[in-house]
Amino acid sequence: MALRAIGLNCTLKASGQSSTDKMIALIADALERQGVEFDETIRVAGLNIKPGVTSNEGEGDDWPELRSQILENDILIFGTPVWLGQMSSIAKRVLERMDAFLDETDDQGRMPSFSKVAVLAVVGNEDGAHGITANVFQALNDTGWTIPATAVSYWVGEAMGSTDFQDLPEVPEKVSQAAAMLASNAAHLARSLQQSPYSGTVG
Amino acid sequence: MALRAIGLNCTLKASGQSSTDKMIALIADALERQGVEFDETIRVAGLNIKPGVTSNEGEGDDWPELRSQILENDILIFGTPVWLGQMSSIAKRVLERMDAFLDETDDQGRMPSFSKVAVLAVVGNEDGAHGITANVFQALNDTGWTIPATAVSYWVGEAMGSTDFQDLPEVPEKVSQAAAMLASNAAHLARSLQQSPYSGTVG
């Protein structure tokens, strides 16, 4: 069965051009070269993801549908811009909603995210990618996601700079190479887990 | 001139009882014993703080008013619950909006938050307070706030526990002592900075 991937763009902007989109697309292209079907990139700020830690926070909450779409895929590309050296509040909100996975385990104690792979796209004008990677990996792993080797593609400019990733004349070669390796690792691991999922704990 | 303090409760709930409220109140009481007037605790989830990094994100944005109220005070008590070991998305949103301070400097390069003091209240069922403290202090300091010695009052239960701070039969003595020391330090430093603000850089 073909592997499928989805991108979440956690920029603060509900629409319009986004450097985070560009980094997600770079990963998506690399995944497609690995035979993975790419679903689409969701602009989370364009939805109404309500605060809370259940899977449905009631009327107007767009999380239940987004949650379903995420879980129909095998690979999650989690994309966030850098603000104050940290992930966006939109990114934080998405992770928070996944807290509910901890209570949604099956008979073998497996969360809905088990046997799925998550990777990270981070872009900013300057410093912040490593700190964000730490916090995102911890939250994604707590909520059941598996992290392949070298699972982040990032770009930030020189300290206190103001260039946007989307305005670079071309994608730096090191960024392309990192995305290619990430995609190779993610596709490989997602395929292994698709063919042979975690068994969970047997009572 | 009397010092004034305000509390921000960044719980995910728009209303109702909150352990974070209780910790903020503990600090507020300790500050009042130091002669500080306590304004009020704002329930941020009850407001519409729009995503963005300017001081006014347009129609319906409650940040401009909250921003003014925060800046009318000398001491900020920044309160957040723990989710997945991290600050809430509401807390992250508030910090994000303060990013605008970086561009709102006066002739001496001072942000609106300069010469003001910030302290932190963190409560959770289990582990997470130190990681949150790190990220909040970094973001608050980047946006111009001064951090007094031992500036966090926190309570979390044993690993993977589920007790709420507000359900403890009584406040643990170590928590009260930490809040008292925090208040003593915060009031002292805020008073010093009120009497003699940072001069900024003189061209």
Added chain:
Amino acid sequence: MALRAIGLNCTLKASGQSSTDKMIALIADALERQGVEFDETIRVAGLNIKPGVTSNEGEGDDWPELRSQILENDILIFGTPVWLGQMSSIAKRVLERMDAFLDETDDQGRMPSFSKVAVLAVVGNEDGAHGITANVFQALNDTGWTIPATAVSYWVGEAMGSTDFQDLPEVPEKVSQAAAMLASNAAHLARSLQQSPYSGTVG
């Protein structure tokens, strides 16, 4: 081929009883129940791991031998105590030495740690496990390790407490369950990667 696991205890003590040992042993036992052979737990503070970011920092450096032993195994149990809410300086030193992996790639761009799995054991008197998990996962993933779902077993006591994990009358059931799930996931993923390693990027 049988899977093999090794434990690194990054306590500050060169010898003697250690709560971190106890948590590593809990994971090791759970791994053995999954058919994994457990090598041994290395007390890193008893060795001379010199500062630096190469794989051999010269005379007296015990890292080259420890490095070899780590890489002979399929699963790394990285164990650290909590100090000031953060990993130990010994743990930091070990991660730092793995920085050299970034330059030790094979023809397909794979680091020596590729196709190996890392999990985490954290113990402290109080709060700190989530912040440590974030930083350790980021550093391990940067240096090529794969992180299975729910890859940390931790215990900390109530805020500002002073109980040691090794002095608990018995291991809390939630800790045992977390270790069992971690072991199930780690063994499964390590087996998959042993049978079918990452291919790296093909020029």
Added chain:
Amino acid sequence: MALRAIGLNCTLKASGQSSTDKMIALIADALERQGVEFDETIRVAGLNIKPGVTSNEGEGDDWPELRSQILENDILIFGTPVWLGQMSSIAKRVLERMDAFLDETDDQGRMPSFSKVAVLAVVGNEDGAHGITANVFQALNDTGWTIPATAVSYWVGEAMGSTDFQDLPEVPEKVSQAAAMLASNAAHLARSLQQSPYSGTVG
């Protein structure tokens, strides 16, 4: 009484040129322009700072003397390079040794570091400064240090770059400006605290 400042360089190298030295010197010069006397920059890797959390770990431990020298000053410039996006293991060791301050309080509950100010110098080839700032500020504040507004001077290059700060043709203007503001704030706050120290909690 004149204010005094000291620099700690937590590079992994015991001697020789260091980009971290250069950033500390930038801050030291700016402090001298504020009338602060600069003691010296200590190369911590050239000393034997033993692992542990007491103020004296026995024979051969250089911490007791370094600890005294630090505490003879009013301002601490804590300098660390970036490795894997994180502070060095030497920096981590120094913070760990300050854990002992928590038990070395006077009759008013004040640690030896109370009424002293700490600032941060971070340099790396690429990304990592914000994550380091978070962890260092948390640890320094826990151990009693006060953090002035905008208390970090950092430089890192573009993502995955390899330029050293000391090899830049000149110090970027934004870095000089940040150092000047940091020095202005640190000197001001240290002077206030020298004239009027924290009173601690009065039983």
